[in-house]
Amino acid sequence: MATFRMTTCFVLALALLATPCFAASLTDSLKSGKAELKSAGSLAFGPDGVLFVGDSLAGAVFAIDTQDRTATQSASVEVKGLSEKIAAMLGTTADQIQINDVAVNPISKKTYVSVSRGLGPAASPVILRIDSTGKLEALSMDNVKHSSVAIPNPANSSTSGRTNPRTMAITDLAFVENQVFVAGLSNEEFSSTLRAIPFPFNQADKGTSAEIWHASHRRFETNSPIRTFLPYKVNNQDTILASYTCTPLVKFPVSSLKPGTKVMGTTIAEFGAGNTPLDMIAYSKGGKNYILMSNTSRGVMKFSADGLEKFDAITQPVADKAGVPYETISTLTGVVQMDRLDADKAVVLERTASGLDLRTVALP
Amino acid sequence: MLLLLVRGALAAYLLLTFQSPAVRYDSGLNAFLLENWPGAAAVTPDSYGETFIVSVDAADVPPLLGQYRLERGVLVFVPQFPLQPGVRYRATARIPGSSPISIVIDVPKAVVKATTTVERVYPSTNVLPENQLKFYIHFSAAMARGFAYDRISLLDESGKKIDAPFLELGEELWDPEGRRLTLFFDPGRIKRGLVSQQELGIVLHEGKRYTLLIDKGWKDAGGNPLAEEFRKTFTVGGPDRKAVNIKSWKIRKPVAGSRSTLTVEFPEALDHALVGRELDIVDSSGTSLRGSISIGSLEKSWTFTPEIPWKKGAYELRAGSVLADLAGNMIDRPFEIDRFERVDQVLDRSIHSISFKVD
Numbered sequence: 001m002a003t004f005r006m007t008t009c010f011v012l013a014l015a016l017l018a019t020p021c022f023a024a025s026l027t028d029s030l031k032s033g034k035a036e037l038k039s040a041g042s043l044a045f046g047p048d049g050v051l052f053v054g055d056s057l058a059g060a061v062f063a064i065d066t067q068d069r070t071a072t073q074s075a076s077v078e079v080k081g082l083s084e085k086i087a088a089m090l091g092t093t094a095d096q097i098q099i100n101d102v103a104v105n106p107i108s109k110k111t112y113v114s115v116s117r118g119l120g121p122a123a124s125p126v127i128l129r130i131d132s133t134g135k136l137e138a139l140s141m142d143n144v145k146h147s148s149v150a151i152p153n154p155a156n157s158s159t160s161g162r163t164n165p166r167t168m169a170i171t172d173l174a175f176v177e178n179q180v181f182v183a184g185l186s187n188e189e190f191s192s193t194l195r196a197i198p199f200p201f202n203q204a205d206k207g208t209s210a211e212i213w214h215a216s217h218r219r220f221e222t223n224s225p226i227r228t229f230l231p232y233k234v235n236n237q238d239t240i241l242a243s244y245t246c247t248p249l250v251k252f253p254v255s256s257l258k259p260g261t262k263v264m265g266t267t268i269a270e271f272g273a274g275n276t277p278l279d280m281i282a283y284s285k286g287g288k289n290y291i292l293m294s295n296t297s298r299g300v301m302k303f304s305a306d307g308l309e310k311f312d313a314i315t316q317p318v319a320d321k322a323g324v325p326y327e328t329i330s331t332l333t334g335v336v337q338m339d340r341l342d343a344d345k346a347v348v349l350e351r352t353a354s355g356l357d358l359r360t361v362a363l364p
Numbered sequence: 365m366l367l368l369l370v371r372g373a374l375a376a377y378l379l380l381t382f383q384s385p386a387v388r389y390d391s392g393l394n395a396f397l398l399e400n401w402p403g404a405a406a407v408t409p410d411s412y413g414e415t416f417i418v419s420v421d422a423a424d425v426p427p428l429l430g431q432y433r434l435e436r437g438v439l440v441f442v443p444q445f446p447l448q449p450g451v452r453y454r455a456t457a458r459i460p461g462s463s464p465i466s467i468v469i470d471v472p473k474a475v476v477k478a479t480t481t482v483e484r485v486y487p488s489t490n491v492l493p494e495n496q497l498k499f500y501i502h503f504s505a506a507m508a509r510g511f512a513y514d515r516i517s518l519l520d521e522s523g524k525k526i527d528a529p530f531l532e533l534g535e536e537l538w539d540p541e542g543r544r545l546t547l548f549f550d551p552g553r554i555k556r557g558l559v560s561q562q563e564l565g566i567v568l569h570e571g572k573r574y575t576l577l578i579d580k581g582w583k584d585a586g587g588n589p590l591a592e593e594f595r596k597t598f599t600v601g602g603p604d605r606k607a608v609n610i611k612s613w614k615i616r617k618p619v620a621g622s623r624s625t626l627t628v629e630f631p632e633a634l635d636h637a638l639v640g641r642e643l644d645i646v647d648s649s650g651t652s653l654r655g656s657i658s659i660g661s662l663e664k665s666w667t668f669t670p671e672i673p674w675k676k677g678a679y680e681l682r683a684g685s686v687l688a689d690l691a692g693n694m695i696d697r698p699f700e701i702d703r704f705e706r707v708d709q710v711l712d713r714s715i716h717s718i719s720f721k722v723d
Contacts, residue, residue, distance in 0.1 A: 089428065120585020135426075
């Protein structure tokens with residue numbers, strides 16, 4: 001989820017909207033004050049140390065100036081028992097917190113973690129950063145430069161005085177060319193919208209959205225919620241690689257994301273039953289391009305990103321593991337979150353027998 | 365007399381001057397205090413955290429998050445979050461030239477009060493289509509996040525757990541109050557032609573009986589388990605692949621001049637949340653009427669009671685196109701569209717309506 005998607009190699013063109021204004025600095029639009037986050041989930045970095053935070057409970061995306069803009073050489077980070085350490089810092093036990101996402105600031109190389117302290121709806125959101133020595137530091141939200149944008153949420157009809165039980169869980173975020181792409185899953189209708197919101201945020205323009213669909217073997221079309229996605233360049237075309245909750249990996253051109261349209265993803269791989277795609281990151285090694293995908297039941301998978309255009313839609317039922325060939329990285333098990341640290345390394349959050357560990361791994 | 369006064373003053377002076385530094389926790393203030401140490405005033409704020417360390421009582425853990433302040437010579441640490449029952453905390457003063465002074469605060473565990481229950485599960489019907497899309501589980505109080513999929517199981521007729529029937533999302537789909545969980549069946553096993561369905565097959569089979577089991581060990585937001593387990597046993601009918609047809613609905617009209625109810629009856633059960641959200645009554649000017657709604661038995665009817673009496677005239681019942689039945693078939697658009705039929709490339713987000721008159 002938490003990848004800094006404006007990679008040097010792959011930059012998406014503007015697609016959904018008219019070109020947004022270019023601010024002198026992306027932090028200029030942010031105002032000092034208390035950032036009233038209700039929850040902290042998906043994280044993604046933009047430039048200038050701006051951290052985007054998906055707040056599903058408030059139905060909003062926050063942009064927070066971390067003021068963490070000192071470029072540093074990347075260094076490995078390793079924190080054993082991260083969940084216990086964070087819990088202790090928050091005065092509680094590891095079973096009373098949830099680590100929701102991990103993102104690396106591409107400038108400072110510090111790792112940011114979004115956490116819920118408490119497990120009920122009144123849980124407190126906390127964002128922490130971890131330096132290469134493993135030192136944990138909480139970001140104060142009391143007086144921080146920030147802005148936010150609400151994600152439209154259809155209200156109840158006809159009635160008054162009732163709370164609206166509909167929410168949209170923000171499942172992934174990415175900052176691309178002055179837009180924040182937001183994938184979300186409703187707790188009521190089974191549908192997926194991929195929303196593009198111009199940044200700096202402007203309350204009058206909450207962005208546009210397109211519904212993402214999936215064609216199963218050329219015949220059946222359904223709405224298909226996206227679990228995680230990665231902006232990428234395929235055959236020189238700006239593309240979204242998206243993994244659906246029903247497990248196929250699909251691609252669709254950014255140019256197809258027009259407001260109010262139905263976007264059909266082309267299936268380029270299927271990963272089979274019981275898999276929940278968790279996270280994707282892109283990298284280059286030895287002159288070749290790869291994508292890593294963490295996945296609940298198949299571990300971390302690596303597949304070549306060169307020639308994705310050659311993989312046409314899967315149009316016939318397949319036995320298993322169809323489409324883009326992949327290898328499972330046997331050294332990476334229990335990975336629940338990951339983000340790229342630099343050209344050669346990634347930071348992963350791993351579930352172990354004793355809890356959650358943060359460690360740095362060489363990109364395979 | 366004078367001697368007594370001098371001795372008293374001297375005793376007070378010695379007490380003030382030589383009273384030992386002490387650490388204590390003030391529950392009223394929710395603060396740890398380092399008292400009786402005149403040297404506190406000389407400590408720079410940057411060094412408060414090295415002089416007075418408050419943490420959970422465990423090895424190799426960072427200090428508690430919180431704020432320090434110096435108040436009338438007392439170094440005060442206020443944790444950002446209240447101390448939690450069942451957790452031990454240690455506060456240590458490291459005063460130069462002295463041995464560390466340490467206290468441990470043991471916050472007693474809260475008494476377990478298992479009062480929260482599953483109030484209801486939708487759909488209410490006990491006959492579900494083979495391609496049932498989801499359950500809504502309503503609780504009597506806010507629940508803890510993060511444990512849903514460990515506490516919910518689907519059993520077959522023999523009581524055996526079915527492997528991976530549901531879509532498991534780290535985010536868990538709760539309402540804002542934490543009292544309603546949306547539980548989707550794994551869409552990969554509902555949609556036809558996918559690897560998931562070929563590997564594990566569809567979850568529900570026509571003619572079979574299943575039980576949705578909610579384990580009483582599931583904790584509420586207060587950390588207490590449920591008062592009792594919950595079971596919903598149901599049988600399975602054939603798949604439903606037909607779009608919702610608004611033309612098949614029946615409206616029982618109200619009477620003008622009264623606040624009598626308007627009832628809409630559906631020939632099939634509809635999705636509880638969506639039927640509660642997506643229906644609207646508008647008058648001839650297109651303005652939505654304010655009022656209250658209720659959803660009828662088995663989610664096969666919807667009733668609207670206006671805030672003010674009905675006036676004679678034309679009205680419309682409007683339905684948003686995402687309104688769906690139990691299998692996720694929407695108005696004029698089934699869950700799965702067969703591409704051999706015509707496919708619109710532009711989303712139909714129109715409002716569907718039925719006109720009626722109140723006399």
